[in-house]
Amino acid sequence: MSQSEQSDRARAHLVHLLEKVADADRQALEDIYNLTAAKLFGVCLRILSDRQASEDALQDAFVKIWRNAGRYDAQRASPITWLATIARNTAIDRKRSIGSRVMVSDDAIQDMASDERSALEKLEAEEGTEILNKCLETLEAKQRDVIRTAFFEGQSYSELALALNRPLGTVKSWVRRGLKRLKDCMDDG
Amino acid sequence: MADEMDNLKDDDALAAELVLGLLEGDDKAAALRKQLADPKFAQAVAEWGQRVDPLYQEFVPHEPPSSVWTAIESRLDAQETPASHPPDETVVALKRWRSGAIISGALAACLALALIVGPTPNVAPSQPNAVAVAQLTGEIDGLVLAVSYNPDTAEMRVDVDGMPETETEPELWIVGRDGVPRSLGQIGRQGISAMTVPSEQRSLINAAAILQLSMEPPSETPHAIPSGKPVASGKITII
Numbered sequence: 259m260s261q262s263e264q265s266d267r268a269r270a271h272l273v274h275l276l277e278k279v280a281d282a283d284r285q286a287l288e289d290i291y292n293l294t295a296a297k298l299f300g301v302c303l304r305i306l307s308d309r310q311a312s313e314d315a316l317q318d319a320f321v322k323i324w325r326n327a328g329r330y331d332a333q334r335a336s337p338i339t340w341l342a343t344i345a346r347n348t349a350i351d352r353k354r355s356i357g358s359r360v361m362v363s364d365d366a367i368q369d370m371a372s373d374e375r376s377a378l379e380k381l382e383a384e385e386g387t388e389i390l391n392k393c394l395e396t397l398e399a400k401q402r403d404v405i406r407t408a409f410f411e412g413q414s415y416s417e418l419a420l421a422l423n424r425p426l427g428t429v430k431s432w433v434r435r436g437l438k439r440l441k442d443c444m445d446d447g
Numbered sequence: 448m449a450d451e452m453d454n455l456k457d458d459d460a461l462a463a464e465l466v467l468g469l470l471e472g473d474d475k476a477a478a479l480r481k482q483l484a485d486p487k488f489a490q491a492v493a494e495w496g497q498r499v500d501p502l503y504q505e506f507v508p509h510e511p512p513s514s515v516w517t518a519i520e521s522r523l524d525a526q527e528t529p530a531s532h533p534p535d536e537t538v539v540a541l542k543r544w545r546s547g548a549i550i551s552g553a554l555a556a557c558l559a560l561a562l563i564v565g566p567t568p569n570v571a572p573s574q575p576n577a578v579a580v581a582q583l584t585g586e587i588d589g590l591v592l593a594v595s596y597n598p599d600t601a602e603m604r605v606d607v608d609g610m611p612e613t614e615t616e617p618e619l620w621i622v623g624r625d626g627v628p629r630s631l632g633q634i635g636r637q638g639i640s641a642m643t644v645p646s647e648q649r650s651l652i653n654a655a656a657i658l659q660l661s662m663e664p665p666s667e668t669p670h671a672i673p674s675g676k677p678v679a680s681g682k683i684t685i686i
Contacts, residue, residue: 291516296508296510296511299508299511300506301503313514316515317518317519321523324523325684326684334496339500343496343503386497390499390502391501408467409467409468410502410506414469415464415469416471433467434454434460437460438455441455441459441463
């Protein structure tokens with residue numbers, strides 16, 4: 259079986275499990291947990307940088323998955339993205355409710371962003387990855403870094419502005435111009 | 448406004464900002480309500496979700512301790528979730544409402560509910576604040592209400608879109624497990640109305656409740672019972 263067949267099969271399996279969870283099947287939720295908890299925990303850890311908070315966020319995420327599986331639409335998102343998005347949003351909400359404001363220097367942000375990129379290079383190219391990353395490369399470094407940091411650190415505009423010691427309007431403008439370029443590039447690609 | 452060449456349309460930028468998690472507080476709550484109420488905006492959010500989707504591959508998996516699953520199980524046991532599965536009594540109660548109103552289709556269609564955890568920087572870390580949300584739709588084409596409720600302030604915000612011209616005024620009702628509609632008062636015909644929910648009705652706002660909209664003669668005070676069948680309804684989700 260080729261790699262893409264394998265990933266199609268894994269995706270179909272997760273979609274099937276989510277349908278069962280929507281019918282209140284606890285075993286299906288446990289199966290989803292066993293298949294995806296490590297990935298989702300990785301998402302929480304990345305956003306929260308704190309083990310206990312990440313464990314709490316992972317719990318919250320699976321309670322939400324249990325309640326909202328019926329809303330999953332296979333036409334709109336892959337199951338793993340839907341699950342990881344819930345984990346990421348839950349971790350971001352928790353981070354904001356804790357009110358943790360970790361000060362990070364400009365250099366540190368660039369280091370984090372480049373660490374991510376080298377980690378990425380080790381990954382096998384999958385559908386969409388190549389185009390997204392090619393297009394991210396066409397952005398100015400500061401545009402790319404704020405977008406990536408927002409995504410991976412779950413930082414808001416005001417947190418980014420604080421961390422970068424730049425006015426909010428400047429950071430917004432970097433992000434928005436970066437997003438515009440990213441969209442144009444991806445729509446062409 | 449900067450040159451258009453360099454900027455996305457406002458809604459598209461807002462959709463991207465919501466997906467990336469750049470928004471907080473009221474901005475985020477407003478964007479989430481818009482996602483519920485505006486299908487075009489919801490589509491833009493979905494498209495940005497797909498664009499950044501490959502970034503999820505970069506999160507490095509990490510095995511959580513087994514205590515997490517145990518904790519999830521006990522939380523689910525404690526709730527025994529009426530949330531995702533409306534109890535039969537609710538359906539029966541709804542059927543009692545005026546001449547067996549035809550609701551099932553609308554009910555099925557209006558379950559597009561969002562997860563919103565309230566933007567509340569000052570709450571205790573262990574208990575992020577829950578917000579109730581609902582989307583109400585019905586047989587009137589294009590009529591959509593997006594509702595959010597903050598239990599801290601007891602403020603309910605209702606965003607109305609697509610209300611046709613009528614001589615009557617929209618009135619919002621909450622239907623609890625007992626099946627009795629209780630008025631939350633009349634609301635604006637278009638845009639956002641904010642109201643404080645009366646204290647005796649706050650306990651009704653839970654995942655077993657349904658919000659309904661009926662059209663009533665203009666009145667300063669809430670009516671005791673609805674005069675006609677609901678024109679839109681939606682189930683509450685509390686996260």
